[in-house]
Amino acid sequence: MTLPDELRNEEPSKLSVQGVSKRFRSRGHLVQALDNVSLEVGEGEFVCLVGPSGCGKTTLLNIIGGLEHADSGQVLADGQPITSPGRDRMMMFQESALFPWLDVRGNLLFGLKLKPGLRRKERLEIADFYLRLVGLERFRKAHVHELSGGMKQRVALARCLAPNPRVLLMDEPFAALDALTREQLYGDLQHIWQERKKTIIFVTHNVREAACLGDRVILFSPNPGRIREEFKVGLPRPRDINTVELARYSTSITAALKGHAVGEPREVAE
Amino acid sequence: MKRIVKASIFFIALVLIWEGIYAAHIWSPVLVPSPASVARYLIDAARDGTLASATLVTVRRLVTGYAFGIAIGLPLGLLTARFNLVRDTLGLAALGLQGLPSVCWVPLALLWFGETESAMFFVVVMGTVWSVIIATETGVRNIPPIFARAARTMGSRGLHTWLRVILPAALPAVVGGMKQGWAFAWRSLMAAEIYVTVMSGFGLGSLLHYGRELNAMDQVIGIMFVLLLIGLLADRVFFSPWERMLRHRWGTAAK
Numbered sequence: 406m407t408l409p410d411e412l413r414n415e416e417p418s419k420l421s422v423q424g425v426s427k428r429f430r431s432r433g434h435l436v437q438a439l440d441n442v443s444l445e446v447g448e449g450e451f452v453c454l455v456g457p458s459g460c461g462k463t464t465l466l467n468i469i470g471g472l473e474h475a476d477s478g479q480v481l482a483d484g485q486p487i488t489s490p491g492r493d494r495m496m497m498f499q500e501s502a503l504f505p506w507l508d509v510r511g512n513l514l515f516g517l518k519l520k521p522g523l524r525r526k527e528r529l530e531i532a533d534f535y536l537r538l539v540g541l542e543r544f545r546k547a548h549v550h551e552l553s554g555g556m557k558q559r560v561a562l563a564r565c566l567a568p569n570p571r572v573l574l575m576d577e578p579f580a581a582l583d584a585l586t587r588e589q590l591y592g593d594l595q596h597i598w599q600e601r602k603k604t605i606i607f608v609t610h611n612v613r614e615a616a617c618l619g620d621r622v623i624l625f626s627p628n629p630g631r632i633r634e635e636f637k638v639g640l641p642r643p644r645d646i647n648t649v650e651l652a653r654y655s656t657s658i659t660a661a662l663k664g665h666a667v668g669e670p671r672e673v674a675e
Numbered sequence: 676m677k678r679i680v681k682a683s684i685f686f687i688a689l690v691l692i693w694e695g696i697y698a699a700h701i702w703s704p705v706l707v708p709s710p711a712s713v714a715r716y717l718i719d720a721a722r723d724g725t726l727a728s729a730t731l732v733t734v735r736r737l738v739t740g741y742a743f744g745i746a747i748g749l750p751l752g753l754l755t756a757r758f759n760l761v762r763d764t765l766g767l768a769a770l771g772l773q774g775l776p777s778v779c780w781v782p783l784a785l786l787w788f789g790e791t792e793s794a795m796f797f798v799v800v801m802g803t804v805w806s807v808i809i810a811t812e813t814g815v816r817n818i819p820p821i822f823a824r825a826a827r828t829m830g831s832r833g834l835h836t837w838l839r840v841i842l843p844a845a846l847p848a849v850v851g852g853m854k855q856g857w858a859f860a861w862r863s864l865m866a867a868e869i870y871v872t873v874m875s876g877f878g879l880g881s882l883l884h885y886g887r888e889l890n891a892m893d894q895v896i897g898i899m900f901v902l903l904l905i906g907l908l909a910d911r912v913f914f915s916p917w918e919r920m921l922r923h924r925w926g927t928a929a930k
């Protein structure tokens with residue numbers, strides 16, 4: 406495979422979550438993390454999952470990522486059932502999860518070395534390409550602890566993009582950042598999403614963030630974890646989080662969220 | 676440079692105080708020899724080769740035993756972290772044996788191996804291996820699980836994950852354990868060398884022992900000096916670079 410081939414966008418995947426349920430046993434009782442959740446995500450769509458803590462968002466992401474298995478139901482990526490992690494679906498977490506024993510570029514190379522068919526020189530060029538994309542090419546030799554929180558998440562994003570996946574699964578990736586850095590990253594992420602054409606599932610607690618980023622915002626409710634409602638956000642891109650139109654969307658989503666979030670945690674009988 | 680100057684002033688002052696105490700004749704010169712006589716002993720011992728050969732014997736015992744201890748301690752530590760069965764068996768044993776003062780291995784080693792090199796080797800290995808096992812195990816167990824998860828999504832599996840993720844992630848703890856193992860091994864080897872004379876080689880501990888037998892305080896202090904130097908040198912040559920590397924990359928020192 407040649408370098409231009411490798412850097413060309415992979416076709417984004419179509420994801421189909423079909424009746425997925427997942428229970429956990431924690432401290433002796435069962436928690437229904439996901440209850441018969443179904444969700445269709447189109448090729449190249451940007452979908453945000455919002456919901457109160459414990460409603461199974463991370464669990465759903467892990468199942469799509471192949472890190473966990475559903476008790477029942479299945480997830481299809483382009484029609485193929487997902488059974489294990491794969492390079493076509495990369496995950497990004499709230500903590501950067503960068504490896505401190507590698508420098509910035511080494512972190513990108515980690516995934517690239519595991520991708521067959523690339524020569525050393527190509528790997529280096531690919532890593533540099535993505536570092537440039539997130540604006541950190543000057544920091545390729547920096548160590549992880551020398552980066553700010555925002556820079557770490559940029560590197561983590563570049564590391565996810567480097568193997569050229571079809572899907573990005575992002576679990577509250579900006580939650581630990583300050584507001585200003587976050588706003589910058591909203592811009593960057595939208596830009597990168599349009600340039601690199603990925604299907605993105607993005608989990609957040611921040612309704613405004615969801616409305617700013619998502620084509621669709623999916624509302625979850627806990628105990629048991631279910632999808633309650635979804636909102637299409639029809640605003641043009643790139644979106645600025647501080648506009649009035651966006652505020653209107655986020656207000657109505659917040660109202661819906663509050664309506665669904667009530668109710669004591671319920672246990673599920675075995 | 677400044678640090679070296681300060682350190683030199685400090686140590687010169689110490690020697691001067693020592694010389695002062697000696698000159699004041701508070702204690703008999705048999706108990707407190709002059710710095711000059713200790714220096715003379717060291718120079719003589721260096722000239723006739725006893726010092727070099729004893730140092731060589733001691734360092735060789737230490738290094739071979741230590742290397743072997745790490746070579747088996749590291750994989751055993753990984754196995755202990757990986758398999759609960761190993762943790763509940765070998766891990767438990769290691770935890771108990773690590774708490775045992777490593778000097779306690781000396782009588783056992785002498786009974787098993789006699790007054791031989793094998794006994795010395797055994798003592799050093801016992802000093803090293805338990806610390807390394809425990810440190811490796813706790814190091815691996817304390818790795819944030821997110822590292823392994825991130826690695827898995829990038830396609831890392833099995834042995835690759837262990838070598839490229841788990842082991843480097845546990846490195847700060849492992850280096851800490853290696854340092855502790857070194858200290859234990861060093862102490863128990865000295866105890867063994869002072870305790871028994873192995874005919875296959877006189878180590879520094881033997882020289883220390885004969886210094887006492889001969890009431891040669893200059894020899895005792897001189898050898899202690901050499902021991903101290905070896906300890907410092909090991910730290911500088913072997914551990915400092917690791918710790919510097921860890922600080923440089925991780926932003927922290929070894930735990």
Ligand SMILES: Nc1ncnc2c1ncn2[C@@H]1O[C@H](COP(=O)(O)OP(=O)(O)OP(=O)(O)O)[C@@H](O)[C@H]1O
Pocket residue numbers: 429430431436437438456457458459460461462463464465
């Ligand atoms: N490995 C696990 N063992 C036991 N219970 C678990 C496990 N993982 C998740 N759970 C439980 O499943 C439920 C859903 O968890 P999940 O992490 O998916 O929620 P979430 O929506 O991501 O929450 P948050 O917004 O706080 O991240 C919670 O009640 C949680 O306690």
Ligand SMILES: [Mg+2]
Pocket residue numbers: 462463464576
């Ligand atoms: Mg979560």
